[in-house]
Amino acid sequence: MLTERQSRILEFVISEYVENATPVGSQFIGDKYRLRASPATIRHEMAELEEHGYLSHPHTSSGRVPTDHGYRFFVETLMREEQLPWEAQQTIRHQFHQVEGGEEAWAHLAASVLARAVENAAVVTPPRTDACRIKHLELVSLHDATTLLVLVLDQGRLKQQIITLDDARAQPELSAAAERLNKQLSGRTLAELGRSDLETSPLERQVIDAVEEIMGEVDEGTLDEAYLEGIRHVLSQPEFSSSDRVLGLLDLVDERNLIRAIPLRALAGDGVTVIIGAENPRLAAANDAMRACSVIIGRYGAPGVASGAVAVLGPTRMRYSRTISTVRYLANVMSELLDERYE
Amino acid sequence: MLTERQSRILEFVISEYVENATPVGSQFIGDKYRLRASPATIRHEMAELEEHGYLSHPHTSSGRVPTDHGYRFFVETLMREEQLPWEAQQTIRHQFHQVEGGEEAWAHLAASVLARAVENAAVVTPPRTDACRIKHLELVSLHDATTLLVLVLDQGRLKQQIITLDDARAQPELSAAAERLNKQLSGRTLAELGRSDLETSPLERQVIDAVEEIMGEVDEGTLDEAYLEGIRHVLSQPEFSSSDRVLGLLDLVDERNLIRAIPLRALAGDGVTVIIGAENPRLAAANDAMRACSVIIGRYGAPGVASGAVAVLGPTRMRYSRTISTVRYLANVMSELLDERYE
DNA sequence: ATTAGCACTCTCGCCGGTAGAGTGCTAATT
DNA sequence: AATTAGCACTCTACCGGCGAGAGTGCTAAT
Numbered sequence: 001m002l003t004e005r006q007s008r009i010l011e012f013v014i015s016e017y018v019e020n021a022t023p024v025g026s027q028f029i030g031d032k033y034r035l036r037a038s039p040a041t042i043r044h045e046m047a048e049l050e051e052h053g054y055l056s057h058p059h060t061s062s063g064r065v066p067t068d069h070g071y072r073f074f075v076e077t078l079m080r081e082e083q084l085p086w087e088a089q090q091t092i093r094h095q096f097h098q099v100e101g102g103e104e105a106w107a108h109l110a111a112s113v114l115a116r117a118v119e120n121a122a123v124v125t126p127p128r129t130d131a132c133r134i135k136h137l138e139l140v141s142l143h144d145a146t147t148l149l150v151l152v153l154d155q156g157r158l159k160q161q162i163i164t165l166d167d168a169r170a171q172p173e174l175s176a177a178a179e180r181l182n183k184q185l186s187g188r189t190l191a192e193l194g195r196s197d198l199e200t201s202p203l204e205r206q207v208i209d210a211v212e213e214i215m216g217e218v219d220e221g222t223l224d225e226a227y228l229e230g231i232r233h234v235l236s237q238p239e240f241s242s243s244d245r246v247l248g249l250l251d252l253v254d255e256r257n258l259i260r261a262i263p264l265r266a267l268a269g270d271g272v273t274v275i276i277g278a279e280n281p282r283l284a285a286a287n288d289a290m291r292a293c294s295v296i297i298g299r300y301g302a303p304g305v306a307s308g309a310v311a312v313l314g315p316t317r318m319r320y321s322r323t324i325s326t327v328r329y330l331a332n333v334m335s336e337l338l339d340e341r342y343e
Numbered sequence: 344m345l346t347e348r349q350s351r352i353l354e355f356v357i358s359e360y361v362e363n364a365t366p367v368g369s370q371f372i373g374d375k376y377r378l379r380a381s382p383a384t385i386r387h388e389m390a391e392l393e394e395h396g397y398l399s400h401p402h403t404s405s406g407r408v409p410t411d412h413g414y415r416f417f418v419e420t421l422m423r424e425e426q427l428p429w430e431a432q433q434t435i436r437h438q439f440h441q442v443e444g445g446e447e448a449w450a451h452l453a454a455s456v457l458a459r460a461v462e463n464a465a466v467v468t469p470p471r472t473d474a475c476r477i478k479h480l481e482l483v484s485l486h487d488a489t490t491l492l493v494l495v496l497d498q499g500r501l502k503q504q505i506i507t508l509d510d511a512r513a514q515p516e517l518s519a520a521a522e523r524l525n526k527q528l529s530g531r532t533l534a535e536l537g538r539s540d541l542e543t544s545p546l547e548r549q550v551i552d553a554v555e556e557i558m559g560e561v562d563e564g565t566l567d568e569a570y571l572e573g574i575r576h577v578l579s580q581p582e583f584s585s586s587d588r589v590l591g592l593l594d595l596v597d598e599r600n601l602i603r604a605i606p607l608r609a610l611a612g613d614g615v616t617v618i619i620g621a622e623n624p625r626l627a628a629a630n631d632a633m634r635a636c637s638v639i640i641g642r643y644g645a646p647g648v649a650s651g652a653v654a655v656l657g658p659t660r661m662r663y664s665r666t667i668s669t670v671r672y673l674a675n676v677m678s679e680l681l682d683e684r685y686e
Numbered sequence: 687a688t689t690a691g692c693a694c695t696c697t698c699g700c701c702g703g704t705a706g707a708g709t710g711c712t713a714a715t716t
Numbered sequence: 717a718a719t720t721a722g723c724a725c726t727c728t729a730c731c732g733g734c735g736a737g738a739g740t741g742c743t744a745a746t
Contacts, residue, residue, distance in 0.1 A: 025739050038689050043740065061695045061739045102503050140479050140495050146684060150493060150501060152483050158493060160445050160501045162684070232593040241586050250575040341489060341505065368708050381720050386709065404708050404726045 002052070002073075006045050008035070010054055011078045013046075014066045018317050021238045023063030068277035068316060071294070075274050075320050084325045092117060092326075093333060103127055103157065108227045110310060114330055115230025118323045120314030125226040127306040127338055131189045132157065132218050137181060137211065139174035147174065149210050159214045165206060177203055190215040228253065237315050239292050248289035272298045272328050277316045292316055296323050298331035301338050310334065345395070345416075349388050351378070353397055354421045356389075357409045361660050364581045366406030411620035411659065414637070418617055418663050427668045435460060435669075436676060446470055446500065451570045453653060457673055458573025461666045463657030466605065468569040470649040470681055474532045475500065475561050480524060480554065482517035490517065492553050502557045508549060520546055533558040571596065580658050582635050591632030605638055605654055615641045615671050620659045635659055639666050641674035644681050653677065 002010070012033050016024045026042040029035065035042065046064050049055045054070035066074070095113045107126040114122035136152040145165040152158055169177075181204055185193065193212055200208065231253050235246055275295045278284040284291050294316045301307030310331055312323050345353070355376050359367045369385040372378065378385065389407050392398045397413035409417070438456045450469040457465035479495040488508040495501055512520075524547055528536065536555055543551065574596050578589055605626070618638045621627035627634050637659045644650030653674055655666050 023739090027739080039739090040689050040691090040741095041687085044688085047741080057740090059696055060741090062697075063739065102505075136481070136483050138479070138481055138493070138495075143684070148495065148501070150481070150495065152481075152491065152493065158491070158501070158503045162445070232590065232596075235593060236586075236590050243584050243586065243589070246586070246589055247575065247579050250578060253575075341486070366708090370708080382708090383710095383720050383722095384718085387719085390710080400709090402727055403710090405728075406708065 002049075003045075005035070005037070006049055007078060008033070009042060009045050010049055010066075010070060011074065013055060013064055014070065014074050014078075017066055018319060021317060023058055023065050025063035028063070066317075068279060071276045071316055071320070072279070075276070075324075079321050081325050081328075082321050084322075084329045088117065088326070089329060092330060096333065096337065104225070104227075107225075107308065108229075110330065110334060111227040111229040114310060114312065114326065115233065117330075118312050118314070118319075118326050119230075119233045120312050120318065120323065121228060121231045121234045123226050123228050123309075123311040123313065125308040125310075127301050127308040128218070129154065129306045131191065132215060133187055133189050134185050134193075134211070134215070136186065137178055137207070139178045139207065141169065141171045141174055144168045149207060149214075151211060151214055153215070153218065157218065159218065161210055161214055163206065163210050166202065169203065173203075177201070177207065180204065181207060185211070231313075234293070234314055237317070239315050239317065240289070245289045245292070248287055249293075252287055252290070270299060272296060272324055272331070274320070274324065294318055294320075296320075296327050298327040300331040300334040302335070306338060308334075345392075346388075348378070348380070349392055350421060351376075352385060352388050353392055353409075353413060354417065356398060356407055357413060357417050357421075360409055361662060364660060366401055366408050368406035371406070409660075411622060414619045414659055414663070415622070418619070418667075422664050424668050424671075425664050427665075427672045431460060431669070432672060435673060439676065439680065447568070447570075450568075450651065451572075453673065453677060454570040454572040457653060457655065457669065458576065460673075461655050461657070461662075461669050462573075462576045463655050463661065463666065464571060464574045464577045466569050466571050466652075466654040466656065468651040468653075470644050470651040471561070472497065472649045474534065475558060476530055476532050477528050477536075477554070477558070479529065480521055480550070482521045482550065484512065484514045484517055487511045492550060492557075494554060494557055496558070496561065500561065502561065504553055504557055506549065506553045508546065512546065516546075520544070520550065523547065524550060528554070574656075577636070577657055580660070582658050582660065583632070588632045588635070591630050592636075595630055595633070605640070605656075613642060615639060615667055615674070617663070617667065637661055637663075639663075639670050641670040643674040643677040645678070649681060651677075 009029060012029050013024050016029070016032075026039040026046060030037060030039050030042050037045075046055060049070075050057065050064065053067060054073055055064040056067050058065060092113055096109070103126040107124045111122045111124040114124065132153045134151065135154050138150040138152075140148040140150065142148050142162070145168045147163050147165055147169070149161045149163050150158070151160070185208075190212065193208070193215070231249065234240065235249060240246055240249065273296070275283065275297070277294060278291045280295075283293075283295065292315055293313055295311055295313050297309055297311040299307055299309050310327060312327055314323065352372060355372050356367050359372070359375075369382040369389060373380060373382050373385050380388075389398060392413075393400065393407065396410060397416055398407040399410050401408060435456055439452065446469040450467045454465045454467040457467065475496045477494065478497055481493040481495075483491040483493065485491055485505070488511045490506050490508055490512070492504045492506050493501070494503070528551075533555065536551065536558070574592065577583065578592060583589055583592065616639070618626065618640070620637060621634045623638075626636075626638070635658055636656055638654055638656050640652055640654040642650055642652050653670060655670055657666065
């Protein structure tokens with residue numbers, strides 16, 4: 001494995017490269033970090049690190065650059081996760097008290113806060129449960145047979161759908177139907193809905209169909225609802241100065257592909273996951289520009305009750321320590337707030 | 344004013360520049376458009392056009408480029424608005440039948456369709472009325488004193504807010520309160536809410552406060568709800584190849600500034616409005632990159648009942664005829680659909 | 687194991703030269 | 717009076733060469 005000195009050199013190269021985005025040379029490292037070794041020695045060590053795949057060479061005679069492998073080693077063993085400064089913690093907490101809105105607004109806010117905190121792009125999904133339950137439904141006549149179905153699910157999720165009934169119905173009749181359905185359906189999940197032992201009128205049947213459809217979508221947990229903020233930060237980094245790379249990343253953003261590409265669901269239940277560069281084949285295949293990016297993902301909420309994900313997307317050349325602790329902190333804050341709000 | 348030939352030359356320069364994004368010279372124009380005139384003559388005319396401010400010169404010896412003024416003249420007098428090809432019309436109509444969702448989803452879809460159709464960025468706001476009316480409200484107990492207020496407004500708009508009551512209340516009590524409030528408030532606007540001649544319990548008072556807050560926001564017509572799609576198209580144009588300009592535009596996108604900067608509200612009631620380059624001082628001041636952009640805005644819906652705006656943002660070097668007719672067509676389609684859905 | 691020394695490589699910025707596109711002006715033509 | 721041919725001029729874009737600088741890899745000495 002790596003000697004003490006090699007580790008230190010690797011660490012220095014990474015922290016230097018992260019800061020300046022330029023390949024770093026042996027002399028510079030020796031000077032700046034007061035290693036008791038001449039440039040030649042450091043070169044020697046660097047060559048060794050390169051053999052092990054931790055560093056690489058843009059071309060014959062320029063300084064070293066970390067590889068994905070190098071970053072991985074850094075994250076795994078070299079880096080000590082910093083405590084998020086108290087001030088930063090306060091800033092984040094403070095911003096959450098600004099808005100009292102639905103969960104969508106909440107997730108949106110979180111994405112925005114996170115993007116600002118880590119100066120990279122951030123993705124946050126609103127909290128979702130695995131199998132949601134009906135809490136309440138309501139029918140409101142809009143116009144002729146056009147009717148608004150309002151569905152309140154547990155954890156305060158709210159869905160609406162406009163349905164067109166077979167015949168026009170007056171509001172009192174709709175209200176009566178809604179009341180009957182509420183008695184029968186309240187507390188049920190989608191699965192329990194299916195085997196409907198309940199006798200139904202055609203009107204009620206139609207409403208139930210719509211309810212099933214909505215709950216199917218919700219259970220499926222469409223990631224299209226995720227919020228993305230702050231791509232601007234990523235694109236302003238020097239590695240994306242060439243315009244084709246910019247366009248590559250924008251493709252992801254525009255078509256919501258980015259969000260689909262990030263395998264939020266397939267994560268270890270807790271803790272923070274780090275995906276560096278081309279490590280995840282799905283991401284790398286999705287887009288060329290992604291190969292120069294890392295993704296840090298954390299989960300919040302309680303699995304099985306209500307949970308969501310927060311993620312940061314940035315260049316591989318990223319301040320991992322800072323980013324990881326911010327993601328972890330934000331996930332914790334969101335879990336707390338979620339707890340406060342519902343049982 | 345301009346002679347016949349000058350007009351033609353101006354038209355040619357614009358159409359050529361729009362297509363190729365390179366300054367266009369006298370010889371080229373003469374060759375391609377079979378003008379019965381030598382390059383020298385055309386140069387002469389171009390010099391005249393430049394004096395009048397319709398064309399300009401990147402530097403001493405390169406072809407001409409249209410100015411904002413030139414585009415304006417083109418849009419005003421030279422251009423004949425093309426009928427949108429039947430095929431394009433069908434494509435647009437077709438896509439609208441895909442989704443039956445809330446108005447948010449609808450506006451989002453429209454933005455996406457429009458962006459694709461004109462290959463530029465598109466902004467669409469969901470339909471809003473000037474003064475909305477309460478149709479129905481509902482209270483759902485979530486946890487202790489934490490309660491979800493669901494508010495159905497006219498035209499099927501739906502708002503939710505989580506409120507924390509002074510004391511915990513059971514669901515039956517909440518339902519009863521909701522029913523009482525429905526009887527009293529149904530059909531009222533925000534203004535009519537204020538002078539509440541109605542006697543209220545503390546619980547009801549609290550709910551009414553929340554309702555007022557929500558309706559205030561809705562009436563205000565927060566443009567944050569607008570949907571933006573397709574910036575990618577704009578940024579891939581050659582005029583945005585330099586990365587600082589890219590960042591400039593992204594600033595707008597990211598912070599929703601773009602949407603705020605576009606003065607959707609301050610428009611002539613009907614028809615399509617065209618803002619070219621720096622013509623609108625607010626836009627030009629908002630962002631440097633905007634000076635190279637034009638905005639085409641159309642309204643849909645019936646003013647006073649429910650209306651919204653659709654807009655396209657693209658480089659000043661844009662296919663105005665095509666864009667304008669697409670915006671107009673889309674606005675008409677959306678008006679129709681809105682009519683169908685509600686009275 | 688470390689290091690000094692040295693040759694080597696590659697980038698980057700700079701200079702100058704050239705080809706090409708296009709203009710503006712003037713004087714001749716219609 | 718409008719048009720045009722002719723010509724000098726200007727500016728850009730591109731290419732090759734050159735030197736400085738940074739950094740490496742290797743070898744031989746410590």
